[in-house]
Amino acid sequence: MTTKNPASGREELSHLxxxxxxxxxxxxxxxxxxxxxxxxxxHAIEIVGHHEQSLRMKELAEHLGVTTGSLTVMVGRLEQNGFLERRPHESDRRSLLVTLTGKGRKHFKKHHQYHLKLSEDVLAALEPAEQQHFIKALGLIVKRL
Amino acid sequence: MTTKNPASGREELSHLxxxxxxxxxxxxxxxxxxxxxxxxxxHAIEIVGHHEQSLRMKELAEHLGVTTGSLTVMVGRLEQNGFLERRPHESDRRSLLVTLTGKGRKHFKKHHQYHLKLSEDVLAALEPAEQQHFIKALGLIVKRL
DNA sequence: TCAAACATCTTGACAATCAAAACATCTCCG
DNA sequence: CGGAGATGTTTTGATTGTCAAGATGTTTGA
Incomplete structure (x- = not known):
């Protein structure tokens, strides 16, 4: 009854x-x-951590979906607290490169482990046979969205 | 190669x-x-809209995952802008019930349509045969999480 | 009845965010 | 080459979202 017709599938999916x-x-x-x-x-640390090849402020702002103005204050705080640092871009003196400090990298790795644990929990809700199915479907969806 | 062993499936899913x-x-x-x-x-409007039986501030705060103190200011602004209103609870004089105004309901409905459209777009990424599969899997995951 | 629990609001503080403007630097066209 | 426009970052001023802690009023249960 919930999954018989396309319209209710849409409603159901929306809630999900x-x-x-x-x-x-x-x-x-x-x-x-x-x-x-x-x-x-x-989230900022995650993005920098996943890139590992220093991003410019502008690039990081785009990945995060915020303005560079917002990022200035955020990176400023993270830098003050020792999670990351700004270094001048080698060839473009307008730009700064953002990289993780050792402390930042430590937090990044730990957080990444949590994400893997979450993925495990997600997969645990499915039959083994369904798991690859689901990953594939989500991949298609993410690509399309 | 990306989906052969369980470990990389976990990594892949995490990214997805x-x-x-x-x-x-x-x-x-x-x-x-x-x-x-x-x-x-x-989001607040959505929750109130989906319930449609006036919630108390406390309940709405729980649904949103914020403190009642935070909600006070938020609902205050939404009320000022005419999206919803606070009415006294009939039997508990400590409580206020939050309901949508006509304007609020209009926005709620429109937003809900957008969500249905999003669901459609999500489903469009999948073969018809996969669609119910995916909805079912997501249902299991949401229930488990 | 009255103390404890409860619902809301107020206050004070801070983080996240934007838009717009100020600067510095870079690039490219003429 | 030189300057105009593009680009990258920061600053500023404003708003929103958030919390914790405390104030106030209400309800409940022993």
Whole structure:
């Protein structure tokens, strides 16, 4: 009855997407609590950590979806607290490169482990046969969105 | 090669979850732009709209995952801008019930349509045969998380 | 009845964010 | 080559979202 016709599938999916989003959001909040970092700050560290080849402020701002003005204050705080540092760009004197400090890298790695744990929990909800199916489907969706 | 062993599946899924989350987040931002509402405000309206049986401030705060103190200011602004109103609880004089105004309901409905459109776009990335599969899997995941 | 629990609001503080403007630097066209 | 326009960053001023702690009023249960 919930999945018989296309219209109700759409409604159902809409609710599921919202619930999923909210659960991830509060999971992130919980995981980040006690690190002294906000979710937004952790997100910045994640992006820098995943790149590992110093990004410019502009690039990081784009990845985060914020203006460079917002990023200035955020990176300023993260730098003050020793999670990352700004270094001059070798060839473009307008630009600064953002990199993780040792402390920043440590937090990044730990957080990444949490994400892997989350993925495990997600997969645990599915039959082994469904797991690759789901990953593939989500891949298609992310590519399309 | 990316999906052969369980470990890399976990890594892959982790990336996909992050990407999916980010895409939903920026989609929401874009959809809300120009309504005069922030994503957080729209979210509050959505929750009230979906319930439709007036919630108390406390309940709404729990659904949103914020303290009642935070909610006071948020609802205050939404009330000032005519999206919702506070009415005294019939039997508990400590409580206030939050309901949508006509204007609030109008925005709620429009936003809900956007969500349905998003769901459609998500489904469009999959073969018809996969669609119910995906909805079911996401349902299991959300239930488990 | 009255103490404890509860619902809300207020206050004070800070983080996140934007837009717009100020600077410095770079690039490219004439 | 030189200057105009593009680009990258920061600053400033404003708004929103958030919390914790405390104030106020209400309800509940022993």
């Amino acid at each position: 997407i919202i619930s999923f989003y909210e659960k991830i959001s509060s999971w992130e909040h919980a995981v980040v609590r006690g690190t002294g970092l906000s979710p937004a700050q952790m | 979850i992050i990407s999916f989350y980010e895409k939903i987040s920026s989609w929401e931002h874009a959809v809300v732009r120009g309504t005069g509402l922030s994503p957080a405000q729209m």
